[in-house]
Amino acid sequence: MLGLLRTNEVDRGHLLLKEIQSKHDFSPDVVTFTSVISGYCKLGRMEEASYLFNEMFCSKTKPNLITYNVLIDGFGKAGDMESAAAIYDEMLLRSCLPDVVTFSSLIDGYCRKGHVEQGLKLWHEMGIRNLCPNEYTFSILINALCKENKLKEAREFLSQLKWRNIIPQPFMYNPVIDGFCKAGNVDEANLIVTEMEEKQCKPDKLTFTILIIGHCMKGRIAEAISIFHKMLSIGCTPDTITVNSLISHLLKAGMPNEANQIVLIVLEKNLGSGLSSSTKALAPMDIFVAL
Template sequence: MFVLPRGQRVSEVAAIAGFHSHVPVESNPSHHLETVWFVKVLCTLCIRTSPSLQIFKSQYFEKNLNPFLAFEVIKHVNFSFSNPELAFGFFQFTRTNLRVVHSFDTYYMLLRSFPEMGFHDLAKDVLDCMRLDGYLLDNALFEFLVMSFANAGKFEVARELFIAQELLFVRSGSDRVGKISAYVYNNFLSLLVKKNQVNEAIGFFRDHVLRSKCCFPDTCTFNIVLRGMCKVGEPDKAFVMLNDMDNHGCLPDVVSFNTLINGFCRIGNVARAYELLRKIQSEGRFPPDVVSYTSVISGYCRLGEMYNASSIFDEMINRGVKPNLVTFNAVIDGFAKTGDMSSALNIYEKMLHLGCPPDVVTFTSLMDGHCRIGQVDHGLNLWNEIYTRKLLPNVYTFSVIINALCKQNRLDEAHNFLKQLNSRGDIAPQPFLYNPVIDGFCKCGNVDKANVILREMEEKKCKPDKLTFTILILGHCMKGRMFEAINMFNKMLAVGCSPDKITIKSLVSCLQKAGMPKEAHKIRLAVAGYLDSCLSSSSRSIPDLNISAAIK
């Protein structure tokens, strides 16, 4: 990196530059060393005089600073000095004040480097200058910029790039501007859908991709839009689009149908999904695959219609389609939730027989099924089986076993599982894991133990929720520890957790029965003040505004 000698001023360097460079630097190849030296001087002047750069506003620099030298200076400032803002400043200053017509290489370098460095706004400014100077984006740079802006969430800029490229194609023809690759707009549409910009994706697809003369959508393009429509719960509209695909030279494939099947199942319309499954089979262009069957099976399982789910499960095996882990887990979970553990275990055995290894989801569903019918010890055996198979319980596995133990009043065992959970650094503790244990200890009158669990909960950075506070407030009231109940209520308000009507009425009622009318009145006032502060602040909201009725 070039730096000024100690004690040498910027004005002196400028004078030396003028002395050594009476003619354009690149006019003679033998002056290569002088060129390198001059570029270093210019870089140093940039650093020392930024952000004004007024030292360059002279006839000398206007005469001798050419696009080649400007490129070298911008490159060194951008990369060697790691100063993209200054590189852009020099680029803009020389373009505006010295009338330097920057080369395509300069534009290409800035447009490639700025997005990679995270300076998308600067890249947009450079792009605007490039258009004004009459340069065209080649396909590689166009594709790079579209995806860079889209990945940064600047979808409007990416969309403008598409529109500009379309206009260039229409005006200049394919000789100067090539057709837009399906890879680009497919990825752009996919990003929009992924970022929940589904309406924007649909609008862009209809207004630009379908109508553009330089875009030729394929089946993959349609599938992305179909996925977006189904994602927002509109499989009926997706079905209309699927039927319109052949008008645009595309035919739906198994992915198209699977997308709609899954979309209908997501909104509970499994009968329609089943019709589409039969439509695939009747048309005979391609057979339904494991995803087709699994989507319908999962849909029926979620509805608890296990007869239909089992029939399709048997059908897929008879047709030579091997169920995968997702299929088995869906059926096992469906039977477990209906309490049919005999059928759930039969599917589990079939799973092992077909060589499909179970995962933690499999065991969690089996544990849940056993616990639902009171067979908690069977669930505990499966807990041990998880570790035997070198798997790790997830947050839902813990929830299933903790809830089941609490229902059987085996609170110390449930607390031990909480301690295991607390030792796991890969699981973020949630209130729904602690609440059943806290509730169990409060109901049996052991509020001290409940308070211990609350402290453990807070030590793990797990914030108590409305249910946690309500359980503890009522638990302390039932033990006659009214001041602790009041303190817990005040803490609830202090952390911004809104009490509901049940909490307020129960606490006020208990205080009145305990002969503490003044404290009951203070609770009403505290809630009224909390309501006023929340309603007057735009940054906080009350989920249940009906709590005002509880303080009257």
Template sequence: MLWFESEMPELKGDLPHERFLTYPTAHSKSNQSKTASGYLQTRGFCGFKTEAANGVGLQMNLLLFNTRHSRVRASTISAIARFDERYRPFGTKEAIHRCSPELWFVKVVCTLLVRSHFCLDSCLGYLSQNLTPLTSFEVITRLDNPRLAVRFLEFSRVNLSLIHSFKTYNLLLRSLCESGLHDVAKVVFDYMRSDGHLPNSSMIEFLVLSFTKVGKFDFVKELLSQLPSEKIAMDTFTSNSLLNWLVKQNKVNEAIFLFKEHFRLYSRPDTWTFNIMIRGLCRIGKVNKAFEIFCNMESFGCSPDVVTYNTLINGFCRVNEVDRGHWLLKEVKLRDEISPNAVTYTSVILGYCKLGKMEEASCIRDEMINSGIQPTAVTFNILIDGFGKVKMGLKLWDEMNAKNISPNVYTFAILINALCKDNRLDEARRFLSQLKCRDIVPKPFMYNPVIDGLCKAGNIDEANAVVAEMEEKRCKPDKVTFTILIIGHCMKGRMLEAISIFNKTVTIGCGPDNITVNSLISCLLKAGMPNEAFRIMQLASEDLNLAFPSLKKPMPLASTDIPVAP
């Protein structure tokens, strides 16, 4: 037994029959031995050639370390031979059947990269002879660490003058961007260009979307500026997706820039492209710019659809230019290829309601019905809210039921709020009771007007009962609900209950605002409870991050506008 075999444990790696040990002897028949599994081993200067009995050869060259040839440490060889399981490029059976030296080489390089204490500089000769663009791609494919992959890419470019394939760069750029390493990706992109590779459409589209989403718009402009010189075009779907994402992120100016400088010149805009741009401009109030784009659609061979008209009409109505919106409604009615829908009419109705022109709004509603278009729940909600009167609201409610139009949560909320303003709390509560037989998920803003009305009327117990009903329907009180209850109990002189409600808000993380806490403190002081007032102030300062005067100053004993019951 050789000196190093006694200190090296049996290798139980991918090929348990192989011992990859170098020894300074030349190839000869005397240097061949047969392993226990029936393989022939040929000992050579750079490694063993292990041959199966059927004549198939497996070549595993170990690296040429700068060590004494007769004293290669078995621990070093063992570490290389037993590859890290996380980076196994293929399984044992696959290795045996495929018998590919290249695959073994890939695995060795991956292991050396993962185990950073191995220095690649010591094996430049070996790597320069065996590393190719194909094998380097396989190495990067099997490394799930993008930074490590970049380190390998840079090492091979600088020390081995290796020109990597476009496929390698494409893989690495996508991996870096998906890992959020966009600054590193920019460097790798420059490497790719210096190696003589041009980005294709797919790469440009991916990089533009990825860099835009992280806000690196300067690099996006740089990429897109290369489109004309390299004769690369982005497809319409990708361009629209990018524009749509920018508009949703309120980056309308960036979207307009891309459209004017690149997409309208180097891609084919369609109707969706123009709809996105019109929507973005209307959202920021630039309806005149949106109208200019609308007028230029036909010069690009595009025709507006009903979505285009609806978006522009809604934009005009939002800035109170309802007459222009109404004019567009008339225009779309005259077109043969498209017809207005419920959204078209409802947008104009909303515009007139905002201006208080209810007669015009009613006329548009009648025109809508005469055109054979059924008003929706949204249409009725706008009209009920626009009239603002209980009598007209209930009439529209009855009309909805007659037309079998199901009210939604906002229909209930608008009517309940109107009834509470008119001090018709019993009717408002009856509307709340209807929710039991409706497929509507109740919201706090539906209950808050009723609770507020009952508290102001001094009916605290009834207000608490409504809160209990609310919680039974799995509708959690919000900050407004708790504020109403705290003020209501203070007005009634029920300070202990007000304190209990306040403590609950702090516990569930729904603490009231500064005004409510100040009102509670003032009421506590008026009720002769300075210690509780001090505790509330201290708790609000620490847990709710509310600002109060110095706690060391004497507590003021006067003043609040909230009357406290004797």
């Protein structure tokens, strides 16, 4: 059964479930039902998942926390928050207590629909229930707040990390750094990166790319170049977006020599296979002119 579901053959898994039901000597348990329901939810086939959920009750099989969680997550990702909320209400009615996964799925669903305020209400409900959010819960709300340009609120969520037993990850910081860079406040973005590093959270490729582009857009080209060198010094390999963005801004700023130097560094590190045609046009002749 589980082997079929792992290969996305959920329909065959459902047929096997029916076969088990047809035999009086065997009765599918909550794990069997939940496995097939989860398979349908992952495929976004919520009608089939709901049908099986109802079948559980007909067969007098009691859903467990995992059953409710996969359904809530499935409806949330399908954009059907009315059904997700109904499943949540039903689990409470049946005295099945929600956990951090339940709330994270609900918050994610509401944020996907643009209902961030509802997501924040659920965040506070978690606190009332003494449930600690995990890094995924934080990331969902931080992303959602940044999309609505509520950078101050997103920044406050980052500040809460030091009070939580959570290991900070770059994906939690990057949306906020990006938001401040796009707002032209690169000083605040730099401050957030410093806080990251103080928490032993190393900036990743996306962090550096956001910073480089943000500083270039602000006209702080020298700092962008410095960030690029720092990126290389810690062994973080830039991708073509990073390199092409920096070189493009250098050329627009009338700094062909500096652009040539970046190209030379990239070629020396064998990173040049994905450079744009305009970038490649600088090498190798322009490099030697610059030198």
